[in-house]
Amino acid sequence: xxxxxxxxxxxxxxxxxxxxxxxxxxxxxxxxxxxxxxxxxxxxxxxxxxxxxxxxxxxxxxxxxxxxxxxxxxxxxxxxxxxxxxxxxxxxxxxxxxxxxxxxxxxxxxxxxxxxxxxxxxxxxxx
Numbered sequence: 001x002x003x004x005x006x007x008x009x010x011x012x013x014x015x016x017x018x019x020x021x022x023x024x025x026x027x028x029x030x031x032x033x034x035x036x037x038x039x040x041x042x043x044x045x046x047x048x049x050x051x052x053x054x055x056x057x058x059x060x061x062x063x064x065x066x067x068x069x070x071x072x073x074x075x076x077x078x079x080x081x082x083x084x085x086x087x088x089x090x091x092x093x094x095x096x097x098x099x100x101x102x103x104x105x106x107x108x109x110x111x112x113x114x115x116x117x118x119x120x121x122x123x124x125x126x127x
Contacts, residue, residue, distance in 0.1 A: 021118050028115035029072040031108035032082040035089070036064035060085075076119040083112040 043057035063085060070078030090105035 024115045031111040033068035
């Protein structure tokens with residue numbers, strides 16, 4: 001920092017609210033967990049109705065679940081990987097997809113982008 005007269009007036013880090021940080025991480029993790037559950041339910045319904053599972057449902061459910069769990073544990077790689085998965089699925093539904101899916105993927109990406117800066121700094125605990 002510095003050793004001058006005003007060195008003690010400058011805080012070492014901005015005063016963050018630990019509760020808001022945890023909420024942002026939880027929202028990003030939830031945004032990645034929800035597609036995992038939806039893909040797993042879709043696979044189950046497909047199996048019960050037709051006797052076969054769509055080839056991408058189970059891998060997508062596993063990938064989103066892993067990204068959600070590791071994001072909850074504050075892994076930057078998992079958060080970025082989950083963001084890439086969301087981007088891929090957003091690109092796949094932009095043209096033919098319903099507006100509800102487009103809105104969800106955009107909201108999920110916003111939650112992930114909001115959590116990105118938190119993964120570059122140390123965890124702040126409430127005092």
